[in-house]
Amino acid sequence: MTGSHSHATGSPYAPHTEEERAAMLEAVGAEAVEELFDIPEAVEFDGEFGIDARTERETRELVRSLLERNDDLTELLGRGHYGYYVPSLVDHLADRSEFLTSYTQYQPEVSQGFLQALFEYQSLLVELTGLEIANCSMYDAATALGEAATLADRVRSTSGTRVLVPDLLREGRRSTLENYVAGTDLVVEEYPTEDGGVDLAALEDGVDDEVVMIYAENPTIRGTIEERLDEIGDLADDAGALFALGSDPIALSLLERPVDVGADVVVGDASVLGLPTSYGMGLGLFACREDYLRQVPGRLVGASEDATDRRAYTLTLQTREQHIRRERATSNICTNQAWVALRTAMHAATLGPSGMVDLAKRGVRRAEDLAERVDDLVGVEAPVHDRHHLREFVARVDQPARAIAADLEDRGYAVHVVGDHELQICVAGATDEQIDGFVEALSEVVR
Amino acid sequence: MTGSHSHATGSPYAPHTEEERAAMLEAVGAEAVEELFDIPEAVEFDGEFGIDARTERETRELVRSLLERNDDLTELLGRGHYGYYVPSLVDHLADRSEFLTSYTQYQPEVSQGFLQALFEYQSLLVELTGLEIANCSMYDAATALGEAATLADRVRSTSGTRVLVPDLLREGRRSTLENYVAGTDLVVEEYPTEDGGVDLAALEDGVDDEVVMIYAENPTIRGTIEERLDEIGDLADDAGALFALGSDPIALSLLERPVDVGADVVVGDASVLGLPTSYGMGLGLFACREDYLRQVPGRLVGASEDATDRRAYTLTLQTREQHIRRERATSNICTNQAWVALRTAMHAATLGPSGMVDLAKRGVRRAEDLAERVDDLVGVEAPVHDRHHLREFVARVDQPARAIAADLEDRGYAVHVVGDHELQICVAGATDEQIDGFVEALSEVVR
Amino acid sequence: QYEPLLSEKDLTRVEIGEENGGDDGDDSPLPDDLTRDSLELPELSEPELVRHYTRLSQMIYGIDSGPYPLGSCTMKYNPKFTEDVAALPDGAVHPDRSEESVQGTLELLYRLQDYLGRIGGMDAVTLQPPAGAAGEFVGIRVAAAYHEHNGEGHRDEVIVPESAHGTNFASAALGGYEVVSLPSDDEGRVDLEALEAALSENTAALMLTNPNTLGLFERDIEEIAEMVHDVGGLLYYDGANLNALLGRARPGDMGFDVMHYNVHKTFATPHGGGGPGAGPVGVVDELAPFLPSPRVRTDGDASYELFEPEHTIGKVHGFHGNWLVLVKTFAYIARLGDEGLTDASAKAVLNANYLASRIEYDVPYEPFHHEFVASAGDQDAADVAKRMLDYGVHPPTTKWPEIVPEALMTEPTEVESKDTLDRLAAAFNAVAGEDDATLEDAPERTTARRIDQTSAARSPRLSWQTLSEEEE
C-alpha cells in the first residue's frame, strides 16, 4: 500500500473521511449510502465485477509490463498516420492541467485561454487551406470525410446522390464514409486512378449531374503528389458538386493551396503535427468555404467582446449543434479532439512558417532520396509511380512483399505491404541513421 | 532540423529575428554586437570549444543512448539514499513551471505559493522532530551535518573543540563534515559503536567539557534502531554540548521524537520522500531548538501580514544570510534545494500521517522478514546485529562478500558490500516480487 | 491581463518556389505549379511560445482549479498517473503494425474490452468509437444492421425521451431514423402509456439513459425492456450516467441490448477542453456480429489478434479509435477495481444528495442519484451560473432538462469533499439571495466579463485573418 492515501478500500479519489461520511449521511437523513439508491431489487448487482484493485505503482507496472510485450521496431510506416518528432514543449504545455482537465468552453468567461488557442488553431487552418472557415476539430480524417459528405448532402443543389472517391482510398476512410452516409440516400462510388494519381479522363467520364461530391487526396495515400487538382475543381464546379480535398498541415505548407484549385472543403488528419505515433489516434481537420457557414459540422470559436468591450472569445453558431438543435443539428459530434488541436497549434507555432515549409520540403527530398537508394538494390524498383512524392512511396519487390516485410521485421523494421509485390515506405519520423539502417537491412533481405 | 525554430544557427532560445537585431543595434549605436564587448585582445577567445550543436531530438537521443549503457539492476541499496516509490502527482505538480522556473522568493508578493509550500514543509519537520524551527532546506544530509557543527561552534558555551561522531559514520558524511569544520578550530573524533549501535559506556568515557557536539543517527547507517538515545541526550546536556541527531522523515514518523530524547539539532536526508533514486542527490533536513533562532543556517519562511492585514508569507531573518551579513553570515548557503523540499512536502501530504506511519512500519517488518528469509539460507546469517531494523540490515556471508555481490549483480541485483564477509541489504523501494527474486538469486549464489 | 494573439506578436511570410531559397537555404524540390506561393504565420521563439501558452492556461478553469458540478457532464478528478502510462514509449506504435509485433497493445485492448463488458453486463465490446456521440452512432448503426439482417429494414423510428441528451436525437437522425420524442410522466420518468403509444413495428430502438437526466432511476426498466422487445425493438443505454450505478446495477441486467460508455464521465479520463474522448460500445451476444471491425480476441494462450465480426458494419474511425484515451481508461479501472468502482458510485450519490440538502434552491424531482436538477425559480438560470463564477466555483449545467423551469443541473461527482460541497452550497445560496441586476452584471471577477454571444453569431469572426481584415 506504499504511497496510498489512508482510504484502505474504496476509490482512492473520493476524499471522504469516515466522520465526513457520517455527517453527510445525517444531513440527508439516511443511515447508509445504500438507502440513497432507488434501484428495484430485481436489477440490483452485487458489485463483483471480478476486477482486482491495485496501487498506483502496481497499476503503472501492469501497463508498463503489458506494453513491453510490443516489439521495438523502427517504423517506416505512414499511410495516414505519421510519427513526426514532437517538440518537448508541446507535451509540457499541453499537459498543463488547466488545458487537460477543463470542459468544453460553455462558460467562456472562465475559458478564454482555451478558446483563444482554438481560435488560433482555426486561423492556422485558414492560412493553410485558403478557405474562410475551419472548425475546431473532428475526430480524425475518416470521420471528417464522412462529415464532408453529410455537408454535401445538406447543401447540394441537385437531386443527385453520387459521392465519388478514388479507388486508392484507404479502407478505413472508405468504410467510415459509408457509415456516415448510410442514413442518407448518398451512394459512394469509386473513380479510377492511374499511376498513383487521379485518372482525370476517367473521372471526367464518370461525372454527371448526379454527383454531389468529388473527393481527392493530395498527397495520395501512396505518397504521390497530384498534378491536376485544379481540373478536378473545375469538374466539380461544372457538375454543381462539392470538391472535397484530403490533406494535412505539413503537406499544405508546401503544396498548392486548396482554395487555388477550387476546393470547397478540406479534410484530413491535422495531428501529423502535435501527436506522436499513437496507434491511429488523430485529429480531424475540417475547413470549408464561408458559404457553408450555417451548415458546418463541429464547434466554432469566434471573437467577440465582453461587457467592457474588450476582445473575448466564445463558442459560436451553436444553433448548428446537437445540444441545441437536436435531430436537426449539422452533426451529432459533441466531444471532439480539442486537446489534440491545441497540441497541433503548439507544434505548428514551434515550427513557424519557415519550419513548416522546411519540414514539407524535407519530406519530398528524403522520400525521393530513399526511393533512389532502394531502387539501386537488385530486385527492388522505386518509386513505382512516376510522380513527385511526399514522405512516402511505393516500391516494387521481385520477391513476395509479405515475405520481405516479415524478414525486415525480424531485422527490426516495419513497412507496409500494399500489394503482392509492393511495399510502401515512409520517411516521416525516421532519422537519417534509421534510414541508413533500413537500407542496409533491405539490401540483406532482397539479396 | 526537424522541430527547430527558424534560427538556423545560434541559441535556439534567443528570440531575435534579423530585423530586431538590426533595430536593437541601431538603438545602442553599434554596428555589430562585437563592439559591445570590452575585452582586451590578449584574452579574447575564438569561440571554438569544439562542442557540436544538436537538435533537440538529437540531444535527447544522445542522453538516452548514454544512460542506456547503465545496467538494469534491481537495487537493494540504501545507506543514506533510498528509492521509495514517489506518487505520480508529485512529478506532475512539482513540474508546474511556476514552481520550477521561479527564483528565490525575494519578491514575496509574487511568490506566495512557493513560500506557503515551504512554510508547510517547515511545519512538517517541526511535527516530525518536535523541535521549534526547521529551515527550508540544505543540500543534503552530509552538508547539513557540517552546518550543524558550525552552528555548535557559534553557540558553544565552552571553549571546547571536540565534535564526536560514531565510528560507523558514512565516509561521505564524515569527510564533508571535516571540510565544514576545517575553517574552525573544531576537531572531529570518533566514538565506538557496539553491535551496530552507540556504545554508550565508551561514549560516556569519551565525553568531557571539551565536547561541543555529539552526533548520532537513528536509524544508523546499518539500519539498526538506537535504543538509548535519551541517555546520549543527557550526556550532551551534562557536557554543555549540542546533541545532533541524524534521521529522515520516514524514520521520524515512527521512531522516538528527537525532542523527547533531548536532541538540539536534527539533520538528515529529507528526500527519502519526494525524490526517486537520483545518484545521491538529496535534501538536507535541518531542524533545531528555538534557542538558536538567530544562528540557524539557511533560509526560513515566516508568516506575516500584507498591507491589507491578510496572511502572507515571506523569507525572514535574512540578516543571518550571506547576501546581507556577508562574512558574518550563519552559512555561505544561498541556492539550496527548495524544489526538492516542495516535492518532499507533496509526497508527505499524499501519504498523510497514516500513510507515513504505515510506510515506516512496513520498513521495519519487511526488513525483519527479509533478514529471516536470508538467515534461513546456508552460509548466510542475518541480521548481524541483534537490534531492531528499519528498511535495511547487514548480513554475514561465509564466502567473500565481494564475490557474492558480483555474482548477484550478474543475476540482476545490487547490494552493498560493507565488510569482507558482510553485505548490506535494503528493502526500501523494492516490491515483494523483487524481494522474492532476490532471495532466489542469493540462494543460488551462496549455494 | 490581455494576451495577444500569436498573429499579433508576429506574422512572417515565407516565399516558396524553385528559385526561392527557404530557411534551409535550399530551393523548393517541386515545380512551382505544384506548390503554394508563400506561407504566412507567426514565427516565434520557444520562450515566447512557452509564455503565450502558459498565460493562456492561466485563463482556464479546470477540474484542478475547483469543483466543476456540470450535471450530465461528470467532471471528475483525472488521476495524474494515467498520463504517465499513456506516455510510455512502448505504447507509441503505428496502427498498421503486424499483430505479432504489437501483442502488448492488443492484450491491453482485449483486457479493456473484457473490463467494460463486466462493468456494463455486456457480452461484446468495441473500443473504436472516438467519443460518446460516436458510440451512440455506432449503436444506432449496429441496430440498423441487425434489423436489416433480420429482414426488418423497414423499421425507421428511434424513440428518445424528451429529456435525453441532444446527441441521442442527432445520432439517430445521422443514422437516418425518424426521431420519436417521448414525454416524461409527472414524476419525471418514462411515461409508460406514451411509450406504449410510441412503440410500433416501425420501432428500431428506444434510447434511454438510466438514471435519467433528472438523476431518477427508471424504476419500470424491466417493463420498458419487455415492451420494447415485444415490438421487436432494441433497447439502447446511453452511458452518460453510468457513474451513478457502478457496481449497483448493470445495463445488461436491466434488459439493455446495446450501450455506450463515456470513458471521461465514468472512468475519469481528462476532458481536454472538449476531447479527445472515447465511446466504447457494448452489446449482447445477438448483436456482436454487427460490431465495427476490427475487434481483439485471444486464442486463450496469451496470443492476441484482430478479427472482423461476421456481419460488421465496417469502420467508424480511420484506425482503432483514441488509443491514448483507452490506455487511461484501462489504467483507471485497473487501479480502482471492484471496491473502488462501487465506492465511486456510492460517494457520487452521497455527494449529490448532501449538496442538494444544503442549497436553498428547490429540487422538484427525487429521489435522485448522482445528480439533481434544481430550479432557479424566478431567477434566470444562465445568470445564476454567471454569478456563481464570481464566487470562484464553476456553475452547474443550466436551462436543461427543460422539464424543470430554469434548471440548474448539478452533479458534484464523488471527488468532492464535504468542505468543497459546503463551499459550493455557499455559492449557490449567496446567489439565491441576489437581485436580477447583480446577476445580469455577472461575472465581474473573471478573466473576461459577460461575453456578447449575439454579436459573435451575427457577424462571425472565426480567424485572425477576419479580425485583421476588419481592422483594415
Added chain:
Amino acid sequence: QYEPLLSEKDLTRVEIGEENGGDDGDDSPLPDDLTRDSLELPELSEPELVRHYTRLSQMIYGIDSGPYPLGSCTMKYNPKFTEDVAALPDGAVHPDRSEESVQGTLELLYRLQDYLGRIGGMDAVTLQPPAGAAGEFVGIRVAAAYHEHNGEGHRDEVIVPESAHGTNFASAALGGYEVVSLPSDDEGRVDLEALEAALSENTAALMLTNPNTLGLFERDIEEIAEMVHDVGGLLYYDGANLNALLGRARPGDMGFDVMHYNVHKTFATPHGGGGPGAGPVGVVDELAPFLPSPRVRTDGDASYELFEPEHTIGKVHGFHGNWLVLVKTFAYIARLGDEGLTDASAKAVLNANYLASRIEYDVPYEPFHHEFVASAGDQDAADVAKRMLDYGVHPPTTKWPEIVPEALMTEPTEVESKDTLDRLAAAFNAVAGEDDATLEDAPERTTARRIDQTSAARSPRLSWQTLSEEEE
C-alpha cells in the same frame, strides 16, 4: 483568493503503539519505548492536494510568466526538453552502484567535466558541489589545501572586492579566512593600487567575478593575475557572470586558477524557487590533485571509472552532487554547442545594452556587458521594484551593488525578445514618473500587497504550529 494551509484543511492524529492498530490494521512492530506516541499531520485526498498545489503554483511568478531581469541572478528560459532527459528511468541509479554497472552515468559525467573544462579554459573539473556557493567553498578549500601542501599554511587572507557577491565573503569566512575587502576605483573596477596594498605573503587568494557586478569587464585582468601570482596567491573566478563571456573569453585564459560554474545562470537549469543548483569547480593542472573525490576518468577505451585525486580535500557532498541538475546542464550544452553558446553571450549583451538605452533611469557605469546597474536616483529602489510588479513584470535586483546609489541591477539575458524588452522598459519608465506615495503603496495588483518584513522578523512564526498556538 486565499489558499488555506494544509493544516487548516485537516489535521489528523495517528496513534502509534504496540497495541494501537494503525491504518493498516496492524500494531506497531517496535516496542513502545522506541517509538513516538502519535503523529499529527494533514490527511487529505489526492484531488484536494492537487488543487492545493495547483492553486499555490498560480500565486508564483516564474520565468514562464514573463521577464525576470534580476541582475546577477541570470534568470533565463529553461528548455523543457531538459526535464525529459533528467526523467529518463535509466538515469535513476543509486550512488553506491558498482562502476561497471553505471557506465552510462559515468560517461555523461565525464563528458560534462570535459565540456566545462573547455568552456572555462580549465584543466580539471569536479561536479560534486551542489550549488554555486558550495563551489566557492570548494575553491577556497582547494586553495587552502594547495597552500598547505606547499608549506604555506600561514596564508590566512582572501581578498574580495567590495562589490562582490555576498557568498564570496561567506565562503571565504567558512573556509577560515580573514576577508580583506577591496574598494572599487572610480570607474567601477578593481583599484590596482588598493589591490597592491591588500596583497601580501598572507594572501591565499583573490576572488573576482568578471565582468564584475556592474557588468564591467576587468580590463586589467592580466595585470591583476600577475600581481596575485607574484605574491603567491591564487586567482579565483566567480562564475556568476560567465554568461556574458561565453565563447568570447575564458577564465583560464585570463589567468584564473580556479573557478566555479553556476549551471543555472549559465546553462539554463531551472532555479526551482531556490534550488537545486550545481556549482562545478574547474582548476588549472596544478590544483587538480586537490579536487574533491571522486572524479571520473576514462581509460580512453569507452570505459569509465571513479578515482580519488592524489591530495583530495575529500568530499563536500554525501554522494556525487545534484545529479538531476547535472544531466540538464549536459543536455543544454550539448544542444547549443559552440555557436549556440557564443550566440547566447552576444544576445545577452545586446539585450542589456538595448534595454539600458530605453530606460529613463541613469546608468552611471559603462561599458557594461550582460547587465547594468541603473540608479533610481531620488526614488527608493526597493519601492521601484514593488511598483514594477504592478506592471506585470518582475523587477531587477535592488540596492546592490552599493557603489550605485539606489541600485537597479538589471540583467535581461538573451532569452528576451525586443518586444519584451520594450515592455520592460515601459514598466521602468512608468515607475520613473510616479511619486513616492504611489511607490510606497505598491504593489496593489499582486496576490499579496506589500508584506510586513519587520513584523515577520520581530515575532517569527515559522510553522503552522506557531500560528495555531498564537490563535489559542
